[in-house]
Amino acid sequence: xxxxxxxxxxSTRPVRIYTPGxxxxxxxxIWGLMFADLWxxxxxxxxxxxxxxxxxxxxxxxxxxxxxxxxLVAVFAFVLLRRHVLPKFQTPIPYVAYAxxxxxxxxxxxxxxxxxxxALQESGHMISRIQFPRESxxxxxxxxNLFTLLLxxxxxxxxxxxxxxxxxxVQWDIxxxxxxxxxxxxxxxxLAVGMGMVMAVFLTIAGDVGNVTPMILQFGVFVTPGVMFxxxxxxxxxxxxLLNPVSGIIEGSQDLxxxxxxxxxxVYAAMTLFSLxxxxxxxxxxxxxxxxxxxxx
Amino acid sequence: MNSDVLVRAxxxxxxxxxxxxxxxxxxxxxxxxxMVGGEPERERLRKDEFWALDxxxxxxxxxxxxxxxxxxxxxxxxxxxxxNGIFPPDRGRVVLRGAVGGLIQVGxxxxxxxxxxxxxxxxxxxxxxxxxxxxxRMEEIIAFSGIEEFLDMPVQFYSSGMLVRLGYxxxxxxxxxxxxxxxxxxxxDVAFRYKCLAHLRQKMAAGCTPIFVTHNMEQLSFLCTRxxxxxxxxILFDGDVDEGIxxxxxxxxxxxxxxxxxxxxxxxxxxxDVAFLEVASHPDGLIRTGDDVVIHVGLEVREPVGPLAxxxxxxxxxxxxxxxxxxxxxxxxxxxxxxxxxxxxxIPSIPLLPGAYALKVLLQERDSLKPFMRxxxxxxxxxxxxxxxARFLLTLRDQWxxxxxxxxxxxxxxxxxxxxxxx
Numbered sequence: 001x002x003x004x005x006x007x008x009x010x011s012t013r014p015v016r017i018y019t020p021g022x023x024x025x026x027x028x029x030i031w032g033l034m035f036a037d038l039w040x041x042x043x044x045x046x047x048x049x050x051x052x053x054x055x056x057x058x059x060x061x062x063x064x065x066x067x068x069x070x071x072l073v074a075v076f077a078f079v080l081l082r083r084h085v086l087p088k089f090q091t092p093i094p095y096v097a098y099a100x101x102x103x104x105x106x107x108x109x110x111x112x113x114x115x116x117x118x119a120l121q122e123s124g125h126m127i128s129r130i131q132f133p134r135e136s137x138x139x140x141x142x143x144x145n146l147f148t149l150l151l152x153x154x155x156x157x158x159x160x161x162x163x164x165x166x167x168x169x170v171q172w173d174i175x176x177x178x179x180x181x182x183x184x185x186x187x188x189x190x191l192a193v194g195m196g197m198v199m200a201v202f203l204t205i206a207g208d209v210g211n212v213t214p215m216i217l218q219f220g221v222f223v224t225p226g227v228m229f230x231x232x233x234x235x236x237x238x239x240x241x242l243l244n245p246v247s248g249i250i251e252g253s254q255d256l257x258x259x260x261x262x263x264x265x266x267v268y269a270a271m272t273l274f275s276l277x278x279x280x281x282x283x284x285x286x287x288x289x290x291x292x293x294x295x296x297x
Numbered sequence: 298m299n300s301d302v303l304v305r306a307x308x309x310x311x312x313x314x315x316x317x318x319x320x321x322x323x324x325x326x327x328x329x330x331x332m333v334g335g336e337p338e339r340e341r342l343r344k345d346e347f348w349a350l351d352x353x354x355x356x357x358x359x360x361x362x363x364x365x366x367x368x369x370x371x372x373x374x375x376x377x378x379x380x381n382g383i384f385p386p387d388r389g390r391v392v393l394r395g396a397v398g399g400l401i402q403v404g405x406x407x408x409x410x411x412x413x414x415x416x417x418x419x420x421x422x423x424x425x426x427x428x429x430x431x432x433x434r435m436e437e438i439i440a441f442s443g444i445e446e447f448l449d450m451p452v453q454f455y456s457s458g459m460l461v462r463l464g465y466x467x468x469x470x471x472x473x474x475x476x477x478x479x480x481x482x483x484x485x486d487v488a489f490r491y492k493c494l495a496h497l498r499q500k501m502a503a504g505c506t507p508i509f510v511t512h513n514m515e516q517l518s519f520l521c522t523r524x525x526x527x528x529x530x531x532i533l534f535d536g537d538v539d540e541g542i543x544x545x546x547x548x549x550x551x552x553x554x555x556x557x558x559x560x561x562x563x564x565x566x567x568x569x570d571v572a573f574l575e576v577a578s579h580p581d582g583l584i585r586t587g588d589d590v591v592i593h594v595g596l597e598v599r600e601p602v603g604p605l606a607x608x609x610x611x612x613x614x615x616x617x618x619x620x621x622x623x624x625x626x627x628x629x630x631x632x633x634x635x636x637x638x639x640x641x642x643x644i645p646s647i648p649l650l651p652g653a654y655a656l657k658v659l660l661q662e663r664d665s666l667k668p669f670m671r672x673x674x675x676x677x678x679x680x681x682x683x684x685x686x687a688r689f690l691l692t693l694r695d696q697w698x699x700x701x702x703x704x705x706x707x708x709x710x711x712x713x714x715x716x717x718x719x720x
Contacts, residue, residue, distance in 0.1 A: 205325050
């Protein structure tokens with residue numbers, strides 16, 4: 001039996017053997033397969049992203065303008081709130097820029113998370129009928145959010161220029177590295193994909209997840225320092241900033257914007273490591289769970 | 298494993314859960330176990346679970362073409378998905394040698410707002426082709442689809458037939474060693490279907506080994522060299538195509554006997570009605586090919602209506618509607634005067650081959666075509682005789698002999714040696 005199997009394996013054609021739980025039994029070698037699948041599907045990821053993106057904007061007049069609107073609306077509301085409702089607080093850079101940056105980062109995280117979570121459901125029947133690396137659906141769904149992020153960062157750039165052109169009282173030395181600062185948001189990508197992959201599995205098992213998550217994310221704006229207001233050094237509000245990985249990352253990047261360096265690099269580093277860990281764990285969980293849940297599509 | 302064996306299934310089992318809620322619970326439970334390094338429940342059937350595949354074993358060699366047939370829910374498609382690696386089996390194992398490709402869900406991944414050409418790239422990528430491979434085959438794909446002139450139009454304006462053409466053309470230009478097909482040739486127009494069949498034959502000649510799930514016996518016997526008949530997750534028969542088809546029809550007949558009572562009835566207008574429809578029984582309880590069949594139809598007209606028309610349609614599970622029985626064609630008129638009457642239809646020497654056929658009744662007003670009622674009557678069961686020489690659906694009672702060329706006009710019109718010139 002095993003002898004004949006070796007004969008099969010030694011021939012030049014690829015041999016696939018499917019047994020109960022074969023992926024599980026690969027142990028650590030599964031990572032090789034996962035990265036190989038990711039590399040193999042780079043073309044597919046690009047095509048799936050392109051399909052979503054073009055499909056979304058092809059039948060619109062204002063096109064990409066719509067990508068920026070939700071951020072502008074939220075920032076406008078924040079500015080009004082701060083002026084008339086909220087207690088006074090200081091931000092290291094002009095508030096409108098602060099809120100715009102924070103909201104751009106938050107929306108990138110929350111929409112990426114939701115896209116990743118819904119990627120399997122939105123692919124329809126093909127997911128249970130055609131064999132292809134399913135992660136590519138998740139990664140492709142993030143592409144749309146990355147592109148939207150770029151457009152919003154561009155809008156942020158316009159806002160900064162406008163601030164300098166029209167407001168004489170601006171006290172903000174823009175660091176020369178400003179064009180590189182968006183890269184400091186990269187951990188949000190890993191965090192969103194990792195969490196999204198885990199939730200995608202849960203969503204398949206129980207539809208309830210799809211109802212709860214948007215509520216939690218909407219609430220997230222108010223408990224994530226760095227989006228609407230900076231974190232407070234006072235107990236217990238301090239915890240919000242320290243325990244929330246999204247907050248640690250956004251505030252780190254806001255420090256870069258304001259001072260060109262981070263005031264709490266250790267928090268940012270810890271949150272970045274945490275995000276990478278979540279990404280790897282989430283991806284592994286996704287691979288582990290997928291064969292068991294694909295029959296549910 | 299012999300180098301010619303491309304696919305080997307050894308005692309493959311796969312179970313599913315009948316109910317959604319319990320399935321959710323089991324999936325959650327299994328995942329929790331897997332997370333702590335345990336095994337999901339594979340061997341034991343929990344409540345509401347059943348084996349969709351149960352101990353399926355077979356080998357497939359290069360050059361064969363395997364057909365999978367069986368009633369709905371017998372496990373064919375599940376088998377195909379296990380072969381495709383979509384989910385692993387719960388028992389046994391599958392060994393595949395060579396690249397596997399699927400002609401399954403041919404339009405998968407199409408985006409309605411993108412053009413045909415753009416969608417070729419997407420669906421090609423889903424099937425594992427990269428940009429270069431797609432571009433190298435683009436001309437071929439477009440030519441095969443036969444819809445060049447619509448290629449730069451968004452596919453949301455395509456007809457369903459055009460979508461199938463495009464989807465099939467992309468999927469068909471992969472070059473796998475093992476090709477899995479699931480009912481893909483069930484749609485599209487006849488000309489395109491034949492084109493696809495011819496194309497598949499070419500691929501087989503080039504060394505591709507197809508596995509084919511279908512309900513179409515004609516395509517099956519055109520392509521396959523061997524069939525597996527599935528019933529309730531097990532292989533009932535493995536071997537020759539003609540014999541397999543006969544076994545399959547027996548399975549359907551068996552199911553048909555059990556389904557005698559599942560008649561459906563739609564009443565549109567209570568003024569006229571078909572009270573009953575009965576196939577007169579034969580002495581030994583089963584009608585066979587070549588027997589005379591007698592059908593009795595009871596009509597009840599409750600209020601005066603216009604002249605009536607009755608039509609009984611004979612439907613085959615594998616070929617769709619195949620014949621109609623109409624009293625009017627035989628010159629028998631049905632007046633709309635109130636009363637109860639019984640009509641008799643006699644079909645001498647029925648040419649249908651073994652199987653379960655549905656009889657569908659329509660009673661309507663002759664002039665306005667307004668329906669009074671529709672009914673799916675009892676099945677017409679045709680049993681097998683000992684010899685199973687005829688194939689497909691009908692026997693035409695063909696008679697053959699040698700004849701003198703002078704009797705034949707084609708030969709008379711030509712000089713000697715004309716027989717060689719027969720095209």
